[in-house]
Amino acid sequence: MASNNPNKLAFLSMPAPASYVAGLGRGASGFTTRSDIGPAREGPSAEVIAEAQARRGEEAEVDPEQFQDPDNEYGLFAGTTYEQDDEEADRIYESVDDKMDSRRRKQRCAAEQAQLAKHRAERPKIQQQFADLKRGLSSVTDAEWENIPEVGNLTRRKRRRTEENSRTYVVPDSVLVGDRSKVEYESALDARQQADGGLETPAERGMMTDFVEIGQARDKILSLKLDQISSTPATSGLSTSIDPRGYLTSLDSVVLKSDAEIGDIKRARMLFDSLVKSNPKHAPGWIAAACLEEHAGRMVAARKMIKMGCEACPGSEDVWLEAARLHNNDDAKVVLANAVQHVGQSVKIWLAAADLEHDVQAKKRVLRKALEHIPNSVRLWKETVNLEASAADARILLARAVEVIPLSVELWLALARLETPTRAKAVLNKARKVVPTSHEFWIAAARLLEQEAALPEKDAAQREKELAVVDKTIEAATRNLRQHQVLLTREQWLKEAERCEAEGAPRTSEAIVKATIAMDIEEEDRLDTWVSDAEAVEARGMVGTARAILAHALRCYPDKRSLWRRAAELEKAHGTREALDSVLARAVACCPQAEVLWLMAAKEKWLAGDVPAAREVLERAFVANPESEQIWLAAVKLEAENGEFGVARELLIRARSVADTERIWMKSAVFERQQGQLDTALATLTTALSKFPKFAKLYMIQGQIQESKGNIPAARMAFAAGIKACPKEPTLWILAGRLEETDGKSIKARSLLEKARLVIPANERLWAEAVGVEERAGGVAQAKAVLARALQECPASGLLWSMALWAEPRAARKTKSVDALRKTKDSPLVVCTVARVLWADRVVERARDWFGRATVADADLGDVWGWWLKFERQHGNEEQREVVRTRCVAAEPHHGAIWQATAKNIKNVGKSILEILELVANELK
Structure with missing residues (x-):
């Protein structure tokens, strides 16, 4: 309710209550102002204030000054008297304190000064940071002072607008179009006319915006402003360096440095300044200081700094070279001319001076002047010779060079290369006498002999005679060098042999290998060392040197079949077919009991299309090895592949009587089965089983033949007999289970596989077949459960992990792939499955790489090649598919579930690897 008292503020003139303190309730205390001095009333006493604070619950403040007055002391020492003893x-205490303070005062002061200096170095004062700029102000001219622009407004206050600092605004499009329409005149009648002949006047006139004209108008305005700025005289106080033509493109060349970079440059400048002042004879310090200024964009300061360095270190060639680099071409010539006066024996200075010359004759003059000062520099002679256009002039210079520097091997060899063969021999003989410890002259002489022997006008006999001299030359080189105490290691000689082969001298390389390959090797270590040397050299691509090493090893060990096989593989990979036939012919002559060499020789003849020659090789192999199972089977395969089935059957009959082995009996049954003679094949198997009851493959073939005839009980009996005779063969259990599946008895197949896993624990094939049985029966959940148990029992199985990857959802396959690769240690099957996962995700290039890794890990897996070819059919071109086919044929795979089933199918008998590959790629799903 509002008060009716007209004098509401009368209380302000009333006297304050006793003990009133303004703001005391809000924590304030009494105070006295200047206006209170004089007749003003006094403030509340201390007792009143203490009473008010006590009412509010506050504690009374204790004056710390009261403890300084002995009369006001209280507590333990209250009331005591300060006597002479106390004084x-x-x-005494003060003297002790002074004594303790004086100890280590110097060290403490020094540490404080060092800390202060470090602080100043890290965070210099403003005046120190701008000291170099202040010193630079002494060189500023009056004109430069006048051209310095006025300081901008940093106070954020409004300035009076003048003509110079007037604001400009972008002209709107409507203004441009309106100004354009003001000056337009319509000089033609409107084509729209009324019926009575008059003109139609529109009620509204629309406006069409032409953006092309607007852009042209803006460009015009911009060009006018640029012209105005560029034409502004310097005397008007608006100095400018704007290029109206290229000021936009010049912005790209502006290098902006951050505050941190500027600070780093300043600190580095201070350090280098201290360095060159404390040690002015240290050339790298001057170079570093100049490079810092160059990096900062101060080329003038950099040249000045390096000039001071040249004066302080005139004997350092690096300083002079840096000075020449920092100057332009003409000034650099002057710098290097001064450098020659101080370091005239520096080859680098003379070469740098020659590089500055663009004329060949000028370069020659500089280099010949350099040779007058440094006649024993090989590099200067080589540079001078390289400038000569004619071989005759170069020959004259090299002749003089070897006189001045007779111990330079490079100059002697260069001179020999420029001479004719006859004179080159004389040069090399002379060089060999001057430098008897150099092996390069002997090798050069051998290469010269090899070149002469390779001339087309010489016949074969003369060529062989001269090539024999090459071997003698290298042998004489080793003897002569040994007499002069020059002992090159075997590895060094092998490096020289590789270099000769790389430079087109294979006969010299072979001669070096013959003469030095047996050096520093014990007798019992020779064979292994030579084989490892040949493999290492072949890996580096030096086939000729590897061939020479193996040839020497075969001369020492002609009865080693492994050496002959290694030599044959080398020729098959890198040589010609004639060379391979020659090696194999010598191999079977030296090792007639080596069946593998006979088979390789026959196979190469067969692949070359020479079937009679292959038969001849096998006939000779029969004579040398009459009871060899492999040779008999090779002869049967040769005849069967060429359609001579009767001859192949006769060979098998003879083989069973001569070489009575289980493999020959098995091949006989397989041959009869392939020819459709199932009864004969079964009779053969019955006889074979009576001879070899523990050979599991006989039971497999017998059961498969009975199954193909539709006799399920007989096939079941055959597999059961095989399981009883060979319980550790997983293939028999798998075939028996598949037979039961074919007969519609999946439960019995599951039982057989469980029994097989008890007999053969931790077998991945049996577990994989069990998973397959569940999948084919339609139990997906049961298949996953069996797969989980399989992985627990076989945690490192690549086959099971590849199945587990496909059992996972698509989003989890990549994560599962990492675990699979780690658990199986990069199994080829898992790597191939990872490639298929990437293929499914459309990661084509990575999938191709993973397929390549899988084939490298195990090239014998035919299924991997089939998957790769199937992938390239979908995502590759014909060239990429051909690469897969070629590599597969070279690898000759034999294993893989789909590959073996396809290759051993009766319908595919006689087909090549390439045809099998195409069939496997079609079969894979």
């Missing part, structure tokens, strides 16, 4: 004690 003496205080003096």
Whole structure:
């Protein structure tokens, strides 16, 4: 309710209550102002204030000054008297404090000064940071002072607008179009006319915006402003360096440095300044200081700094070279001319001076002047010779060079290369006498002999005679060098042989290998060392040197079949078919009991299309090895592949009587089965089983033949007999289970596989077949459960992990792939499955790489090649598919579930690897 008292503020003139303190309730205390001095009333006393604070619950403040007055002391020492003894004690304590303070005062002061100096170095004062700029102000001219622009407004206050600092605004499009329409005149009648002949006047006139004209108008305005700025005289106080033509493109060349970079440059400048002042004879310090200024964009300061460095270190060639680099071409010539006066024996200075010359004759003059000062520099002679256009002039210079520097091997060899063969021999003989410890002259002489022997006008006999001299030359080289105490290691000689082969001298390389390959090797270590040397050299691509090493090893060990096989593989990979036939012919002559060499020789003849020659090789192999199972089977395969089935059957009959082995009996049954003679094949198997009851493959073939005839009980009996005779063969269990599946008895197949896993624990094939049985029966959940148990029992199985990857959802396959690769240690099957996962995700290039890794890990897996070819059919071109086919044929795979089933199918008998590959790629799903 509002008050009716007209004098509401009368209380302000009333006297304050006793003990009133303004703001005391809000924590304030009494105070006295200047206006209170004089007749003003006094403030509340201390007792009143203490009473008010006590009412509020506040504690009374204790004045710390009261403890300084002995009369006001209270507590333990209250009421004591300060006597003479106390004064003496205080003096003693003060002297002790002064004594303790004086100890290590110097060290403490020094540490404080060092800390202060470090602080100043890290965070210099403003005046120190701008000291170099202040010193630079002494060189500023009056004109430069006048051209310095006025300081901008940093106070954020409004300035009076003048003509110079007037604001400009972008002209709107409507203004441009309106101004354009003001000056337009319509000089033609409107084509729209009324019926009575008059003109139609529109009620509204629309406006069409032409953006092309607007852009042209803006460009015009911009060009006018640029012209105005560029034409502004310097005397008007608006100095400018704007290029109206290229000021936009010049912005790209502006290098902006951050505050941190500027600070780093300043600190580095201070350090280098201290360095060159404390040690002015240290050339790298001057170079570093100049490079810092160059990096900062101060080329003038950099040249000045390096000039001071040249004056302080005139004997350092690096300083002079840096000075030449920092100057332009003409000034650099002057710098290097001064450098020659101080370091005239520096080859680098003379070469740098020659590089500055663009004329060949000028370069020659500089280099010949350099040779007058440094006649024993090989590099200067080589540079001078390289400038000569004619071989005759170069020959004259090299002749003089070897006179001045007779111990330079490079100059002697260069001179020999420029001479004719006859004179080159004389040069090399002379060089060999001057430098008897150099092996390069002997090798050069051998290469010269090899070149002469390779001339087309010489016949074969003469060529062989001269090539024999090459071997003698290298042998004489080793003897002569040994007499002069020059002992090159075997590895060094092999490097020289590789270099000769790389430079087109294979006969010299072979001669070096013959003469030095047996050096520093014990007798019992020779064979292994030579084989490893040949493999290492072949890996580096030096086939000729590897061939020479193996040839020497075969001369020492002609009865080693492994050496002959290694030599044959080398020729098959890198040589010609004639060379391979020659090696194999010598191999079977030296090792007639080596069946593998006979088979390789026959196979190469067969692949070359020479079937009679292959038969001849096998006939000779029969004579040398009459009871060899492999040779008999090779002869049967040769005849069967060429359609001579009767001859192949006769060979098998003879083989069973001569070489009575289980494999020959098995091949006989397989041959009869392939020819459709199932009864004969079964009779053969019955006889074979009576001879070899523990050979599991006989039971497999017998059961498969009975199954193909539709006799399920007989096939079941055959597999059961095989399981009883060979319980550790997983293939028999798998075939028996598949037979039961074919007969519609999946439960019995599951039982057989469980029994097989008890007999053969931790077998991945049996577990994979069990998973397959569940999948084919339609139990997906049961298949996953069996797969989980399989992985627990076989945690490192690549086959099971590849199945587990496909059992996972698509989003989880990549994560599962990492675990699979780690658990199986990069199994080829898992790697191939990862490639298929990437293929499914459309990661084509990575999938191709993973397929390549899988084939490298195990090239014998035919299924991997089939998957790769199937992938390239979908995502590759014909060239990429051909690469897969070629590599597969070279690898000759034999294993893989789909590959073996396809290759051993009766319908595919006689087909090549390439045809099998195409069939496997079609079969894979």
